[in-house]
Amino acid sequence: MDAIQNLEYGEIRIAEDVIATIAGLSAIEVNGVAGMSGGLVGGIAEILGRKSLSKGVKVDINEKGGFIDLYLIVDYGTKIPEVAWEIQDKVKRAIEVMTNLEVIEVNIHVQGVNFLKATAEEGKPQGTK
Numbered sequence: 001m002d003a004i005q006n007l008e009y010g011e012i013r014i015a016e017d018v019i020a021t022i023a024g025l026s027a028i029e030v031n032g033v034a035g036m037s038g039g040l041v042g043g044i045a046e047i048l049g050r051k052s053l054s055k056g057v058k059v060d061i062n063e064k065g066g067f068i069d070l071y072l073i074v075d076y077g078t079k080i081p082e083v084a085w086e087i088q089d090k091v092k093r094a095i096e097v098m099t100n101l102e103v104i105e106v107n108i109h110v111q112g113v114n115f116l117k118a119t120a121e122e123g124k125p126q127g128t129k
Contacts, residue, residue: 003061003101014099020057023068023106026094027057027087032078034114037071065102066095073112084108
């Protein structure tokens with residue numbers, strides 16, 4: 001269901017994909033987020049590129065408002081609860097400001113941890129143990 005606003009001269013419909021893209025862009029701007037997750041493939045979380053941000057987001061809109069689920073991969077060493085709270089706040093604010101849709105929930109699902117950044121900072125080539 002799209003977000004619909006009835007106005008004096010007609011209505012405005014905002015597709016769920018638009019809301020998902022806003023949520024995804026807002027989430028990856030937070031330090032500690034390695035990327036959006038496309039789900040678990042063979043037990044390994046797949047990091048999506050910028051063009052696929054909405055695939056790591058599930059949007060549900062009903063008469064109460066918007067419910068957002070974000071599937072993320074975080075960087076190793078990240079304080080996950082702190083990052084999650086920042087993501088929730090940033091996503092909620094961005095969607096409400098840009099679309100005027102009331103966001104009821106922003107649920108964070110951590111699907112994996114990115115170790116590549118940690119090994120690069122230690123001076124090891126990426127992908128080595």
